[in-house]
Amino acid sequence: MRMLLATAGSRGDVEPFAALARRAVRAGHQVRLVVPDRSGADLSGLDVVSMGVDYTAMIEQQGVSVAAAIRSYRSTVQPLMRAVIIESARAAWDFEPEVLVAHPKILSAGLVADALGIPHALVEIVPVMTPTTAFPAAGTSSRDLGRFNRHTYRAAGAGRAMFRRDLRDVSRLLGRTPGPAAPPAATLLPISAALLERPTDWPETVHLTGSWTLDRAGALSAETADFIAGGDFIYAGFGSMSSGDPAARAREVLGGIREAGFRALLVTGLGGLAVPPQLHGSDVHVTDSVAHAPVFAAATAAVHHGGIGTVHAATAAGAVSVLAPFIADQPFWGARLREKGLAPDPIPQRRLTADRLSAALSGVERFRPAVRAAAHRMAEEDGTGSALRVLEGLR
Template identity: 80%
Template structure:
């Protein structure tokens, strides 16, 4: 199997989990990934695609405007590397099956050239049209039968990077525009947070989250803080946008006002905690294994990326969502509709008062979240995905 993904940590972790499960099952697995994702890839056969999303986020944040301004200088070369290097890795490896993130636009060309099946891993529901909800990253309003039209953006990539895809065609000896559709589309998402639409084709599978059966050890200081209990976790991952210091002030103020201690993960710039905000009731760390801290947390304040949504829900911990961009408002709307979270607080409207009020309401959502955790405990998303992929050969 050749597995290829592009993006930040949340795009790499599920693929690493699948690679380990496939390796344990006796498959020959190669993983093509960006550099410096922060994911533990120890023991895996890894090929770099020569791009660094973490560096890009550190340099220009997650601003859509910044991405547009740097399209020719940064975004276009990055996507060319993603498209070309993953194709080269696949041709070099010669897999029996190709499993890729939707950003790997060259996957269909490569799979057709090699004569092997191809599965797309839809990390968030933004590719397969449905009338049940709009594509993640477009609208949080239910547009009814018009929901299907919000999925058109997913097909725009082929047109934007037509020249690069023609180069891939020449590389693999294929014909641009002549590719077989994916044999399967797999969503590593739990049914506890997303109901499977009835109008999805049978080839589209909602498997449950792809997770690794391992928990990273905490450093002694963090372990002591967690063991003392009565804390709220807060972290915004790679959401480097706006004033991270002012955001930390509101977060700490809200957690303190609600009567809790604060465990803050600064990530790639989502939070910046100056000395004057620190104290015995505030513990700051760059990043932390969610599985090691979420079960002990009174609540989890986060941006609403699907990886963190899964981690908090699986731990039975109520999320307080502060969405920034992309699919995050979508997950806020989905969780709110399922009664799993208070009303999300858009990041531009985050205040200590609003956060304190939300934290004061989390206990009312605990029964529903614990029930969802029980449902997730019965899922084996990674194993289900592997069985689907094995069936494609």
Template identity: 65%
Template sequence: MRILLATAGSRGDVEPFVALAHRAVRAGHEVRLVVPDHSGADLADLDVVSLGVDYSALIAQQGVSPAAAFRSYRSVVKPLMRQVLLGSARAAMDYRPDLLVAHPKILSASVTADALSIPHVLVEIVPAVTPTRAFPAAGTLTRDLGRFNPATYRLASAGEAMFREDLSEVSRMVGSYRRRPAPPAATLLPISPVLLRRPDDWDASVHLTGPWRRDASETVTTEETGFAEGTVSAELARFLAEGDFVYAGFGSMATDDPVARASEVIRGIRSFGARGLIATGLGGLQVPPSLAGEDLLVTPSVPHEAVLPQALAAVHHGGIGTVHAATAAGAVSIPVPFIADQPFWGRRLHEQGLSPAPIPQRRLTAETVTRGLAEAESYRPAVESAARSMASEDGTGAAVQILEALG
């Protein structure tokens, strides 16, 4: 089967599709991956086509502020989304797949699949499209509205209205003129049931598969570091070998003052009495030279699967990729939500007894970090139990089986 996987967004939106692509290739399928430029994901050994957009550059230019996105809607956001819609459609028409698997940002997926007379699959990285009474759409509210929760999912359809002209252009380009293209043949959520219980009111075509991860057998361990080839530097390997530490990283949360934020986090870790491994990311944290010390290692990024199993705790922004990685590693999360789905996951972790209460971004201080780290130990048994459950999950394999049933 020829499968086209199309995704848009930052690294967290790309890496699950990379894992799925590798597993589908191993299963004997032809796979092409359509992705944005410079995501930071490892695309080696895959058939990859550029989407023609660079979310990393956008984040570097204006951060992740919703206000900045609103101000630049006409000059930046709308042209970028136009390229996403048209670029993914062109890639599909060129490849002529048997199945199209797409991120929700690929709003043109249904139109393109209709033109090719093939099924398409929606991939909800976070639960924000398929309505349920069980919880509000991730990225909207954190407060449970009960029977009114389904109303929060209307934001997904609002996106199509905002880009109606561009979708019409896609329709003309691919030759699809149906008023209502076919709905997804299936919806996949690469989320662990440990973190999200499957709602009873979801249709049978909606699948909570478990997270999509690369298989450990695909990596080669180096003698120098003892970790997977190309993932851990000698400097990082030495730091890990020296004992307990706290990991802190806020990824691409480039907003407000990253220097002040890093200062509070580092002071909090030091007050707790631990060493700190600081991942600066795409502007989430910025460590000034005045805070340097032998108890601190500062690096742009780290491989979560190598680092987090050894961390006392992980102070992070609460994106689903990091939530999965920390929980699967048995590391207690100290969530500091910023935007989008992050408050949703912070609340769910705490409600399920897997983390202290999330620290609101505006209340991030050395004191709140130290307090969270002090509380973390009481959550460790529950997190370690969750990690054991997640170890038996094969979300990537489950997703491939679902795709094969559609082919």
């Protein structure tokens, strides 16, 4: 089967698609992956086409502030989304796949699938598109609204309306009369049931598959490996969450880790932490990035922003997470982990202090049994295999 997989966003949006692409290739399918530039994901050996956008550059320039995104909407966000919408459509049209698999940001996916006469599948990296009364859409309300939870999923439709002109241009490119596209034939959520139980009011076409992860763990530098071998430590890193004062945040994070009596492995990422020289010491190792699997397997706990990729990786490795959510779906995962007894109460990043972090770290052992049980459950899942079986059934 010829499959086109298209995704947009940062590393956490690209890596699951790369994992699914590798699994599909191993199964004998012809797969093309359409992605943004410089995501940081390992795409080696895959048939990759660029959509000509760079989310990493946007994060480096303006961070992850919602206010900054609003201010730069016309100059940055709108042109970027136009490229995502049009270039992914062009890539799919040129490839002529038999099935199209798309991230929710690929707003043109349904139009292209209709024009080609093929099924398409929507991939909800986090639950934001399929309404349920079980919980609010990730990134909306931080509390359960009961039967009103379903209304929070309307936000996704409102976002689509912002790019009507670009979607009309896609229709013209495809030789179609502008109008609505058919709904996806399937919706895939690459999320473990250990973290999120499937709501009973989801349609049968919606599949909670388990996480999509690469088979290989990744290599560590000699310096990082030596530090890990030196005894108990806490991982702290915030991925692409460039916001606020990263040096002040590093002081609070390191202060909390030291106060709790641990060594610290600090990962600076795209600017979530900046560690001044005066904070360095024999109990601290600083690096810009690490392979999560081997680090989390050795860590006592992982202090992070709560992106679903990091939540999956930490839980699968048996590391207790201490979340400091910044934006979007991160408070949602903080609430889910707390509800399931997998983590202490999240500490919003603006309230992250050494004292609060030290208190959270001092109590992580009471969450260890539940995290280990979740890790065992996740080890039995085959997310990419489950997703591939759904896609193969769409022919």
